[in-house]
Amino acid sequence: SGKWGRAVAMMREFEKQCGTPIAKLIQVAGAMDVEMHAGLAYEGGSKLKMLITFVDNLPSGDEKGLFYALDLGGTNFRTLRVQLGGKEKAVVNLESEEVSIPPHLMTGCSHELFDFIAAKLAKFVSSEPEEFHPAPGKQRELGFTFSFPVRQTSISSGTLIKWTKGFNIEDAVGEDVVGELTKSLEKIGLDMRVAALVNDTVGTVARARFSNQDVIAGVILGTGTNAAYVESAHAIPKWLGRLPKSGEMVINMEWGNFHSSHLPLTQYDKDLDSESLNPGEQIFEKIISGMYLGDIVRRVLLKMAEEADFFGDTVPPKLKIPFILRTPDMSAIHHDASSDLNVVGTKLKDILEINNTSLKMRKLVVGLCDIVATRGARLSAAGIFGILKKIGRDTVKAEEKQKSVIALDGGLFEHYTEFRSSLESTLKELLGDEASDSVSTEHSNDGSGIGAALLAASNSQYL
Ligand code: ADP
Ligand code: MG
16 A cells, blocks of 8 residues: 555665665774774764773783672673682682662752762672671772773773763762762762772773783673773873883773764754754764663654654554653564464554554564665774774785784664664675675773772772
Protein backbone atom coordinates (compact mmCIF):
# COMPACT_ATOMS: atom_id res chain seq x y z
CA SER A 1 0.00 0.00 0.00
CA GLY A 2 0.95 3.65 -0.21
CA LYS A 3 1.51 3.81 3.52
CA TRP A 4 3.97 0.93 3.48
CA GLY A 5 5.76 2.58 0.57
CA ARG A 6 6.00 5.80 2.54
CA ALA A 7 7.50 3.98 5.52
CA VAL A 8 10.07 2.28 3.31
CA ALA A 9 10.92 5.61 1.69
CA MET A 10 11.45 7.19 5.12
CA MET A 11 13.72 4.35 6.08
CA ARG A 12 15.73 4.66 2.84
CA GLU A 13 16.10 8.39 3.34
CA PHE A 14 17.29 7.83 6.92
CA GLU A 15 19.74 5.20 5.71
CA LYS A 16 21.13 7.60 3.14
CA GLN A 17 21.65 10.33 5.74
CA CYS A 18 23.37 7.89 8.09
CA GLY A 19 25.73 6.71 5.38
CA THR A 20 29.36 6.18 6.35
CA PRO A 21 31.26 5.30 3.18
CA ILE A 22 35.00 4.90 3.67
CA ALA A 23 35.71 8.30 2.10
CA LYS A 24 33.56 9.94 4.77
CA LEU A 25 35.20 7.95 7.57
CA ILE A 26 38.61 9.08 6.34
CA GLN A 27 37.39 12.67 6.54
CA VAL A 28 36.12 12.07 10.07
CA ALA A 29 39.44 10.51 11.09
CA GLY A 30 41.28 13.46 9.55
CA ALA A 31 39.12 15.89 11.50
CA MET A 32 39.77 13.90 14.68
CA ASP A 33 43.53 14.16 14.06
CA VAL A 34 43.27 17.93 13.47
CA GLU A 35 41.14 18.47 16.59
CA MET A 36 43.56 16.40 18.68
CA HIS A 37 46.42 18.69 17.66
CA ALA A 38 44.29 21.76 18.42
CA GLY A 39 43.22 20.47 21.83
CA LEU A 40 46.83 19.74 22.77
CA ALA A 41 48.03 23.15 21.61
CA TYR A 42 46.25 25.20 24.24
CA GLU A 43 43.35 25.00 26.71
CA GLY A 44 40.12 25.55 24.80
CA GLY A 45 41.80 24.98 21.43
CA SER A 46 39.21 22.41 20.41
CA LYS A 47 35.95 20.78 21.35
CA LEU A 48 38.25 17.88 22.24
CA LYS A 49 39.50 18.75 25.70
CA MET A 50 42.56 16.48 25.41
CA LEU A 51 42.92 16.41 29.20
CA ILE A 52 46.27 15.80 30.84
CA THR A 53 45.79 12.87 33.20
CA PHE A 54 49.05 13.00 35.22
CA VAL A 55 49.44 9.33 34.36
CA ASP A 56 52.97 9.26 32.96
CA ASN A 57 53.89 5.81 34.15
CA LEU A 58 51.72 2.93 33.10
CA PRO A 59 51.68 -0.40 34.94
CA SER A 60 54.64 -2.64 34.34
CA GLY A 61 52.99 -5.81 35.56
CA ASP A 62 54.98 -5.80 38.82
CA GLU A 63 52.32 -4.05 40.91
CA LYS A 64 51.66 -5.73 44.23
CA GLY A 65 49.37 -5.39 47.23
CA LEU A 66 45.77 -4.83 48.22
CA PHE A 67 43.95 -1.86 46.69
CA TYR A 68 40.43 -0.60 46.39
CA ALA A 69 38.63 0.95 43.48
CA LEU A 70 35.43 2.89 42.98
CA ASP A 71 33.91 2.99 39.53
CA LEU A 72 31.38 5.76 38.94
CA GLY A 73 30.41 6.84 35.50
CA GLY A 74 27.15 5.45 34.27
CA THR A 75 23.99 4.02 35.65
CA ASN A 76 25.74 1.67 38.04
CA PHE A 77 28.55 2.15 40.42
CA ARG A 78 30.93 -0.45 41.74
CA THR A 79 33.24 -0.97 44.65
CA LEU A 80 36.19 -3.31 44.18
CA ARG A 81 38.93 -4.87 46.26
CA VAL A 82 41.83 -6.00 44.11
CA GLN A 83 44.77 -8.06 45.26
CA LEU A 84 47.72 -7.63 42.94
CA GLY A 85 50.34 -10.36 42.99
CA GLY A 86 53.20 -8.79 41.03
CA LYS A 87 55.03 -10.52 38.18
CA GLU A 88 53.27 -13.53 36.70
CA LYS A 89 50.56 -13.66 39.35
CA ALA A 90 48.78 -10.51 38.14
CA VAL A 91 45.34 -10.18 39.74
CA VAL A 92 45.28 -12.73 42.56
CA ASN A 93 41.90 -11.87 43.97
CA LEU A 94 39.04 -9.64 43.01
CA GLU A 95 35.95 -8.87 45.03
CA SER A 96 33.36 -6.44 43.75
CA GLU A 97 29.89 -5.17 44.39
CA GLU A 98 27.64 -3.27 42.03
CA VAL A 99 24.67 -1.09 42.84
CA SER A 100 22.54 1.05 40.58
CA ILE A 101 22.51 4.74 41.33
CA PRO A 102 19.07 5.95 42.38
CA PRO A 103 18.01 8.32 39.56
CA HIS A 104 17.21 11.17 41.95
CA LEU A 105 20.87 11.24 43.01
CA MET A 106 21.94 11.80 39.40
CA THR A 107 20.34 15.23 39.33
CA GLY A 108 20.37 16.19 43.03
CA CYS A 109 23.07 17.74 45.23
CA SER A 110 26.74 16.87 45.23
CA HIS A 111 26.91 15.80 48.89
CA GLU A 112 23.97 13.42 48.50
CA LEU A 113 25.71 11.53 45.70
CA PHE A 114 29.07 11.38 47.47
CA ASP A 115 27.50 10.42 50.81
CA PHE A 116 25.72 7.58 49.02
CA ILE A 117 28.98 6.39 47.46
CA ALA A 118 30.88 6.65 50.75
CA ALA A 119 28.17 4.68 52.55
CA LYS A 120 28.32 1.85 50.00
CA LEU A 121 32.10 1.78 50.23
CA ALA A 122 31.98 1.69 54.03
CA LYS A 123 29.54 -1.20 53.90
CA PHE A 124 31.76 -3.05 51.42
CA VAL A 125 34.80 -2.60 53.66
CA SER A 126 33.01 -3.45 56.89
CA SER A 127 31.96 -6.85 55.55
CA GLU A 128 35.46 -7.96 54.68
CA PRO A 129 37.39 -10.62 56.61
CA GLU A 130 40.13 -9.81 59.10
CA GLU A 131 42.92 -10.82 56.71
CA PHE A 132 42.19 -7.77 54.55
CA HIS A 133 42.39 -5.25 57.37
CA PRO A 134 45.32 -2.88 56.97
CA ALA A 135 48.30 -3.19 59.30
CA PRO A 136 48.16 -0.83 62.32
CA GLY A 137 48.94 2.73 61.28
CA LYS A 138 48.38 1.98 57.59
CA GLN A 139 45.63 3.42 55.44
CA ARG A 140 43.60 1.65 52.82
CA GLU A 141 44.24 3.11 49.37
CA LEU A 142 41.75 3.70 46.62
CA GLY A 143 41.69 4.36 42.90
CA PHE A 144 38.66 6.46 42.02
CA THR A 145 37.33 6.02 38.51
CA PHE A 146 35.17 9.03 37.79
CA SER A 147 34.15 8.99 34.16
CA PHE A 148 33.19 12.55 33.47
CA PRO A 149 35.37 15.38 32.11
CA VAL A 150 37.73 16.43 34.91
CA ARG A 151 40.55 18.96 34.81
CA GLN A 152 43.18 17.16 36.86
CA THR A 153 45.46 19.15 39.12
CA SER A 154 47.47 16.08 40.15
CA ILE A 155 47.15 12.31 39.90
CA SER A 156 44.82 12.45 42.90
CA SER A 157 42.80 15.61 42.45
CA GLY A 158 40.76 17.37 39.80
CA THR A 159 37.77 19.60 39.23
CA LEU A 160 34.65 18.56 37.39
CA ILE A 161 34.29 20.44 34.08
CA LYS A 162 30.75 19.31 33.28
CA TRP A 163 28.40 16.38 33.62
CA THR A 164 27.41 14.06 30.76
CA LYS A 165 25.32 10.89 30.27
CA GLY A 166 22.21 11.91 32.16
CA PHE A 167 23.94 13.32 35.24
CA ASN A 168 23.36 16.93 36.14
CA ILE A 169 24.39 17.97 39.66
CA GLU A 170 25.03 21.67 39.41
CA ASP A 171 26.80 22.31 42.69
CA ALA A 172 29.50 19.73 41.87
CA VAL A 173 30.69 21.49 38.70
CA GLY A 174 34.00 23.21 39.38
CA GLU A 175 34.55 21.28 42.61
CA ASP A 176 37.39 18.84 43.33
CA VAL A 177 35.68 15.47 43.15
CA VAL A 178 38.31 13.83 45.34
CA GLY A 179 37.74 16.54 47.95
CA GLU A 180 34.00 15.85 47.79
CA LEU A 181 34.52 12.11 48.17
CA THR A 182 37.04 12.58 50.98
CA LYS A 183 34.61 14.82 52.87
CA SER A 184 31.95 12.12 52.68
CA LEU A 185 34.43 9.42 53.74
CA GLU A 186 35.43 11.49 56.75
CA LYS A 187 31.82 12.15 57.67
CA ILE A 188 31.16 8.45 57.80
CA GLY A 189 34.46 7.69 59.55
CA LEU A 190 36.09 5.61 56.84
CA ASP A 191 39.86 6.00 56.82
CA MET A 192 40.81 5.63 53.18
CA ARG A 193 43.14 7.63 50.96
CA VAL A 194 42.30 8.40 47.36
CA ALA A 195 45.63 7.65 45.67
CA ALA A 196 44.51 8.10 42.08
CA LEU A 197 41.66 9.85 40.29
CA VAL A 198 41.20 8.30 36.88
CA ASN A 199 38.91 8.33 33.92
CA ASP A 200 37.56 4.93 32.84
CA THR A 201 39.41 5.20 29.53
CA VAL A 202 42.67 5.73 31.41
CA GLY A 203 41.87 2.77 33.67
CA THR A 204 41.26 0.74 30.54
CA VAL A 205 44.67 1.68 29.13
CA ALA A 206 46.32 0.88 32.49
CA ARG A 207 44.54 -2.46 32.87
CA ALA A 208 45.43 -3.55 29.35
CA ARG A 209 49.04 -2.29 29.61
CA PHE A 210 49.46 -4.40 32.77
CA SER A 211 49.16 -7.51 30.60
CA ASN A 212 50.33 -6.22 27.22
CA GLN A 213 53.01 -3.57 26.76
CA ASP A 214 51.89 -2.86 23.17
CA VAL A 215 48.68 -1.17 24.34
CA ILE A 216 48.61 2.46 23.22
CA ALA A 217 44.98 3.49 23.59
CA GLY A 218 41.77 2.67 25.41
CA VAL A 219 38.24 3.22 24.19
CA ILE A 220 35.03 2.99 26.18
CA LEU A 221 31.77 2.15 24.47
CA GLY A 222 29.20 1.92 27.23
CA THR A 223 26.55 4.34 28.42
CA GLY A 224 28.76 7.03 26.90
CA THR A 225 31.88 6.91 24.79
CA ASN A 226 35.41 8.23 25.25
CA ALA A 227 39.03 7.44 24.47
CA ALA A 228 42.47 7.90 26.00
CA TYR A 229 45.87 7.26 24.48
CA VAL A 230 49.57 7.49 25.20
CA GLU A 231 51.06 10.70 23.83
CA SER A 232 54.68 11.69 23.77
CA ALA A 233 55.20 14.44 26.31
CA HIS A 234 56.85 16.84 23.88
CA ALA A 235 53.79 16.72 21.61
CA ILE A 236 51.70 18.51 24.26
CA PRO A 237 52.43 22.24 23.82
CA LYS A 238 49.91 23.21 26.51
CA TRP A 239 51.77 21.17 29.14
CA LEU A 240 53.96 23.67 30.95
CA GLY A 241 55.16 21.38 33.72
CA ARG A 242 58.31 19.34 33.83
CA LEU A 243 58.58 16.64 31.19
CA PRO A 244 57.94 13.25 32.77
CA LYS A 245 60.86 10.83 32.93
CA SER A 246 59.03 8.30 30.82
CA GLY A 247 58.62 10.91 28.08
CA GLU A 248 54.97 9.93 27.87
CA MET A 249 51.64 11.16 29.14
CA VAL A 250 48.23 9.57 28.91
CA ILE A 251 45.71 11.98 27.40
CA ASN A 252 42.00 11.70 28.12
CA MET A 253 40.50 12.94 24.88
CA GLU A 254 36.88 13.29 25.99
CA TRP A 255 36.08 12.34 22.42
CA GLY A 256 32.36 12.17 23.16
CA ASN A 257 32.34 15.91 22.58
CA PHE A 258 33.97 15.61 19.14
CA HIS A 259 32.12 17.44 16.41
CA SER A 260 32.76 17.84 12.72
CA SER A 261 30.77 18.90 9.68
CA HIS A 262 31.65 15.47 8.28
CA LEU A 263 29.52 13.66 10.88
CA PRO A 264 26.40 12.17 9.30
CA LEU A 265 23.69 13.78 11.44
CA THR A 266 19.97 13.49 10.81
CA GLN A 267 16.98 15.46 12.05
CA TYR A 268 16.39 12.67 14.59
CA ASP A 269 19.84 13.23 16.07
CA LYS A 270 19.31 16.98 16.15
CA ASP A 271 16.00 16.55 17.98
CA LEU A 272 17.51 14.08 20.44
CA ASP A 273 20.27 16.58 21.13
CA SER A 274 18.04 19.60 21.60
CA GLU A 275 15.78 17.70 23.98
CA SER A 276 18.71 16.33 26.01
CA LEU A 277 20.12 17.49 29.36
CA ASN A 278 23.17 18.89 27.53
CA PRO A 279 22.09 20.36 24.18
CA GLY A 280 24.89 21.13 21.75
CA GLU A 281 27.33 18.97 23.65
CA GLN A 282 28.61 15.40 23.29
CA ILE A 283 27.40 15.13 19.70
CA PHE A 284 29.76 12.24 18.81
CA GLU A 285 28.61 10.42 21.96
CA LYS A 286 24.96 10.96 21.06
CA ILE A 287 25.27 9.06 17.77
CA ILE A 288 27.54 6.31 19.06
CA SER A 289 26.91 5.29 22.63
CA GLY A 290 24.58 3.00 24.51
CA MET A 291 22.60 5.68 26.25
CA TYR A 292 21.33 7.01 22.92
CA LEU A 293 21.23 4.38 20.17
CA GLY A 294 17.92 2.87 21.24
CA ASP A 295 16.33 6.28 21.44
CA ILE A 296 17.37 7.17 17.90
CA VAL A 297 15.59 4.03 16.69
CA ARG A 298 12.52 4.99 18.76
CA ARG A 299 12.46 8.44 17.20
CA VAL A 300 12.51 7.07 13.65
CA LEU A 301 9.75 4.58 14.49
CA LEU A 302 7.66 7.35 16.03
CA LYS A 303 8.00 9.48 12.90
CA MET A 304 7.00 6.48 10.77
CA ALA A 305 3.99 5.89 12.99
CA GLU A 306 2.98 9.54 12.71
CA GLU A 307 3.61 10.10 9.03
CA ALA A 308 3.12 6.69 7.47
CA ASP A 309 0.73 5.02 9.92
CA PHE A 310 3.40 2.38 10.28
CA PHE A 311 1.71 0.75 13.27
CA GLY A 312 -1.85 1.36 12.12
CA ASP A 313 -4.24 4.29 12.36
CA THR A 314 -3.12 5.41 15.79
CA VAL A 315 0.32 6.22 17.08
CA PRO A 316 1.26 3.79 19.86
CA PRO A 317 1.43 6.05 22.95
CA LYS A 318 4.46 4.29 24.48
CA LEU A 319 6.48 5.21 21.42
CA LYS A 320 6.37 8.82 22.58
CA ILE A 321 8.23 8.13 25.81
CA PRO A 322 11.90 9.16 25.58
CA PHE A 323 14.43 6.39 26.25
CA ILE A 324 11.75 3.72 26.59
CA LEU A 325 13.57 1.63 23.98
CA ARG A 326 16.92 0.87 25.56
CA THR A 327 20.00 -0.14 23.61
CA PRO A 328 20.15 -3.67 25.12
CA ASP A 329 16.61 -4.21 23.76
CA MET A 330 17.61 -2.74 20.40
CA SER A 331 20.52 -5.18 20.43
CA ALA A 332 18.19 -8.11 21.16
CA ILE A 333 15.97 -7.01 18.26
CA HIS A 334 18.97 -6.65 15.95
CA HIS A 335 20.30 -10.11 16.81
CA ASP A 336 17.01 -11.98 16.48
CA ALA A 337 17.94 -15.00 14.37
CA SER A 338 14.52 -16.70 14.39
CA SER A 339 12.75 -17.09 11.05
CA ASP A 340 9.60 -15.32 12.23
CA LEU A 341 11.56 -12.68 14.20
CA ASN A 342 9.62 -13.54 17.33
CA VAL A 343 12.07 -11.72 19.61
CA VAL A 344 11.32 -8.55 17.66
CA GLY A 345 7.60 -9.19 18.01
CA THR A 346 7.90 -9.79 21.73
CA LYS A 347 10.03 -6.71 22.33
CA LEU A 348 7.61 -4.50 20.40
CA LYS A 349 4.74 -5.92 22.39
CA ASP A 350 6.37 -5.83 25.83
CA ILE A 351 8.12 -2.49 25.59
CA LEU A 352 5.97 -0.46 23.22
CA GLU A 353 2.64 -2.30 23.56
CA ILE A 354 2.51 -2.79 19.81
CA ASN A 355 0.70 -6.04 18.97
CA ASN A 356 0.29 -8.11 15.84
CA THR A 357 3.29 -6.94 13.89
CA SER A 358 3.80 -8.58 10.53
CA LEU A 359 7.06 -10.18 9.48
CA LYS A 360 7.84 -7.43 7.02
CA MET A 361 7.29 -4.78 9.71
CA ARG A 362 9.63 -6.65 12.02
CA LYS A 363 12.23 -6.85 9.26
CA LEU A 364 12.05 -3.12 8.79
CA VAL A 365 12.56 -2.56 12.53
CA VAL A 366 15.65 -4.81 12.44
CA GLY A 367 16.87 -2.83 9.44
CA LEU A 368 16.56 0.41 11.42
CA CYS A 369 18.62 -1.04 14.26
CA ASP A 370 21.22 -2.07 11.73
CA ILE A 371 21.45 1.43 10.24
CA VAL A 372 21.86 3.09 13.66
CA ALA A 373 24.32 0.53 15.07
CA THR A 374 26.40 0.44 11.90
CA ARG A 375 26.77 4.20 11.80
CA GLY A 376 27.88 4.24 15.45
CA ALA A 377 30.32 1.37 15.03
CA ARG A 378 31.89 2.75 11.85
CA LEU A 379 32.30 6.22 13.37
CA SER A 380 33.95 4.65 16.42
CA ALA A 381 36.39 2.91 14.08
CA ALA A 382 37.05 6.22 12.34
CA GLY A 383 37.81 7.80 15.71
CA ILE A 384 40.33 5.06 16.49
CA PHE A 385 41.86 5.47 13.04
CA GLY A 386 42.17 9.20 13.82
CA ILE A 387 44.16 8.42 16.99
CA LEU A 388 46.44 6.08 15.05
CA LYS A 389 47.00 8.83 12.47
CA LYS A 390 47.82 11.33 15.20
CA ILE A 391 50.58 9.16 16.61
CA GLY A 392 51.80 7.92 13.26
CA ARG A 393 50.70 4.36 13.67
CA ASP A 394 48.20 4.24 10.82
CA THR A 395 50.81 3.05 8.34
CA VAL A 396 53.55 0.47 8.52
CA LYS A 397 57.06 1.80 8.62
CA ALA A 398 59.47 -0.57 6.96
CA GLU A 399 62.17 -0.22 9.61
CA GLU A 400 60.03 -0.94 12.67
CA LYS A 401 57.64 -3.79 13.21
CA GLN A 402 55.86 -1.91 15.98
CA LYS A 403 52.64 -3.45 17.23
CA SER A 404 49.78 -1.25 18.39
CA VAL A 405 46.98 -2.56 20.54
CA ILE A 406 43.74 -0.70 21.19
CA ALA A 407 41.99 -1.80 24.39
CA LEU A 408 38.21 -1.56 24.37
CA ASP A 409 35.64 -1.94 27.10
CA GLY A 410 32.08 -1.04 27.99
CA GLY A 411 28.71 -2.75 27.84
CA LEU A 412 27.99 -1.71 24.26
CA PHE A 413 31.26 -3.13 22.95
CA GLU A 414 31.00 -6.21 25.12
CA HIS A 415 27.42 -7.22 24.43
CA TYR A 416 26.37 -5.73 21.10
CA THR A 417 27.98 -8.27 18.78
CA GLU A 418 26.90 -6.62 15.52
CA PHE A 419 28.28 -3.30 16.72
CA ARG A 420 31.56 -4.85 17.76
CA SER A 421 32.14 -6.80 14.57
CA SER A 422 31.25 -3.79 12.43
CA LEU A 423 33.74 -1.68 14.39
CA GLU A 424 36.49 -4.27 14.02
CA SER A 425 35.97 -4.87 10.31
CA THR A 426 35.73 -1.13 9.60
CA LEU A 427 39.02 -0.48 11.38
CA LYS A 428 40.67 -3.16 9.20
CA GLU A 429 39.12 -1.59 6.14
CA LEU A 430 40.50 1.83 7.10
CA LEU A 431 43.97 0.49 7.87
CA GLY A 432 44.31 -1.66 4.78
CA ASP A 433 45.83 -5.14 4.68
CA GLU A 434 49.38 -4.25 5.57
CA ALA A 435 48.81 -1.89 8.50
CA SER A 436 46.05 -4.19 9.80
CA ASP A 437 48.72 -6.73 10.65
CA SER A 438 50.37 -4.38 13.14
CA VAL A 439 47.20 -3.02 14.77
CA SER A 440 44.84 -5.08 16.88
CA THR A 441 41.96 -4.56 19.25
CA GLU A 442 41.34 -6.39 22.48
CA HIS A 443 38.75 -6.43 25.19
CA SER A 444 40.22 -4.87 28.34
CA ASN A 445 38.09 -6.69 30.83
CA ASP A 446 37.08 -4.54 33.77
CA GLY A 447 39.53 -1.82 32.85
CA SER A 448 37.68 0.86 34.76
CA GLY A 449 37.89 -1.11 38.00
CA ILE A 450 41.17 -3.00 37.93
CA GLY A 451 42.90 -0.16 36.08
CA ALA A 452 42.06 2.25 38.90
CA ALA A 453 43.43 -0.19 41.50
CA LEU A 454 46.64 -0.53 39.44
CA LEU A 455 47.05 3.23 39.30
CA ALA A 456 46.41 3.46 43.04
CA ALA A 457 49.22 0.90 43.42
CA SER A 458 51.67 2.89 41.33
CA ASN A 459 50.78 6.02 43.28
CA SER A 460 50.75 4.46 46.74
CA GLN A 461 52.14 6.49 49.63
CA TYR A 462 53.93 3.36 50.83
CA LEU A 463 56.15 2.82 47.79
P1 ADP B 1 28.88 2.43 32.07
O1 ADP B 1 29.20 2.89 30.70
O2 ADP B 1 27.58 2.95 32.54
O3 ADP B 1 29.98 2.61 33.04
P2 ADP B 1 28.89 -0.29 31.07
O4 ADP B 1 30.22 -0.23 30.45
O5 ADP B 1 28.50 -1.53 31.78
O6 ADP B 1 28.62 0.87 32.08
O7 ADP B 1 27.87 -0.04 29.91
C1 ADP B 1 26.51 -0.07 30.15
C2 ADP B 1 25.83 0.35 28.89
O8 ADP B 1 26.12 -0.59 27.86
C3 ADP B 1 24.35 0.38 29.03
O9 ADP B 1 23.91 1.67 29.39
C4 ADP B 1 23.87 0.01 27.65
O10 ADP B 1 23.69 1.17 26.88
C5 ADP B 1 24.99 -0.77 27.04
N1 ADP B 1 24.64 -2.19 27.03
C6 ADP B 1 24.59 -3.03 28.06
N2 ADP B 1 24.19 -4.25 27.68
C7 ADP B 1 23.99 -4.18 26.35
C8 ADP B 1 23.54 -5.09 25.35
N3 ADP B 1 23.22 -6.34 25.63
N4 ADP B 1 23.45 -4.64 24.10
C9 ADP B 1 23.76 -3.38 23.79
N5 ADP B 1 24.16 -2.48 24.67
C10 ADP B 1 24.29 -2.86 25.94
MG1 MG C 1 31.92 2.06 33.15
